Amino acid sequence: KCKMxxxxxxxxxxxxxxxxxxxSEECDLIGIVGSYGNILVEDGVQNSLDLLxxxxxxxxxxxxxxxxxxxxxxxxxxxxxxxIHGKNGIGEVELKKADRTPETLPGVDFLIEAAHKYGKDLVxxxxxPLTNLAAAIKKDPTIVDLIGKVTLMGGALTVPGNVSPVxxxxxxxxxxxxxxxxxxxxxxxxxxxxVTTRTLLTPKETQQWRDLKTLSGEKYADLTDYYIxxxxxxxxxxxxxxxxxxxAVAAAIDPTLVTTLxxxxxxxxxxxYAGRTIGDETRINEPxxxxxxxxxxxxxRFVARFMERLTKLxxx
Ligand code: BDR
Ligand code: CA
Numbered sequence: 001k002c003k004m005x006x007x008x009x010x011x012x013x014x015x016x017x018x019x020x021x022x023x024s025e026e027c028d029l030i031g032i033v034g035s036y037g038n039i040l041v042e043d044g045v046q047n048s049l050d051l052l053x054x055x056x057x058x059x060x061x062x063x064x065x066x067x068x069x070x071x072x073x074x075x076x077x078x079x080x081x082x083x084i085h086g087k088n089g090i091g092e093v094e095l096k097k098a099d100r101t102p103e104t105l106p107g108v109d110f111l112i113e114a115a116h117k118y119g120k121d122l123v124x125x126x127x128x129p130l131t132n133l134a135a136a137i138k139k140d141p142t143i144v145d146l147i148g149k150v151t152l153m154g155g156a157l158t159v160p161g162n163v164s165p166v167x168x169x170x171x172x173x174x175x176x177x178x179x180x181x182x183x184x185x186x187x188x189x190x191x192x193x194x195v196t197t198r199t200l201l202t203p204k205e206t207q208q209w210r211d212l213k214t215l216s217g218e219k220y221a222d223l224t225d226y227y228i229x230x231x232x233x234x235x236x237x238x239x240x241x242x243x244x245x246x247x248a249v250a251a252a253i254d255p256t257l258v259t260t261l262x263x264x265x266x267x268x269x270x271x272x273y274a275g276r277t278i279g280d281e282t283r284i285n286e287p288x289x290x291x292x293x294x295x296x297x298x299x300x301r302f303v304a305r306f307m308e309r310l311t312k313l314x315x316x
Contacts, residue, residue: 002027003118009037009128010047012085012227017245023309026253033065033107035128038081039089041067049098065107065132069174084230091226111136115143125252127153127245134177151252153245155192155277167275175275179267188291191248195297200240217314257302260292
């Protein structure tokens, strides 16, 4: 059975990714690493702890990741992130505080330990900046050959970005870290805006969770409705909210949900296109193609599976 680690900036679609991972029997969720991005790192860690409590899984350990990119001194939440996810990251929804604290082992060390312990069974799903993963491979380069696979939400190859015309939010937070990850020999799958902006959720679906009349169904309907409403303001061209992060978890579990293109990729780290995910021209003739970039998604099959799994989880 695969062992999954989520490295996320919890965040509404990150909260949906946690629920999808818990609802999936194919993998054990062995831990969550909290990152910065939609929120400050400590708020994301707290959101993950509280969501796990809400979902009846206080046994899943939560680790604290790095608070900002290694090339920067600090981190401030972007106004667009606060608009889409709310100031507390989960759409201003109040959750009961978990009666535990995060693990003392730093998130980066947890990634390294898990790589040595689980090897090819380990699947890492980063749905925030790639700061923690880049730090882990820098600290212990041997893990690159150990880890089973990394399926990340980030980047844009064939469509415009969501922070600038060429950059996607997660990669934009730490282009240097993302470039180190893309240029490493890690077996990567990139679930970018190319596919995630095609998998949409509407209030019709969240009403099904509300109708369950359970606490988790009600809270998840509330936070997702906040996200749907924010999308109407920020991304009015889309007919719902994008299921970015849960699609990465779903594709990690079942790669047949997406069609991918094999490429050696890089991330621009300076100049007007800093943060852009693009083919690496210096490795174009190298046979070892390390990244599978998703360019198409079976959206009906994914959204149906997403609803089936989360609705069942919220019924329990
Ligand atoms: C990504 O950025 C974050 O705001 C979301 O949680 C998602 O991971 C989309 O660009
Ligand atoms: Ca995220």
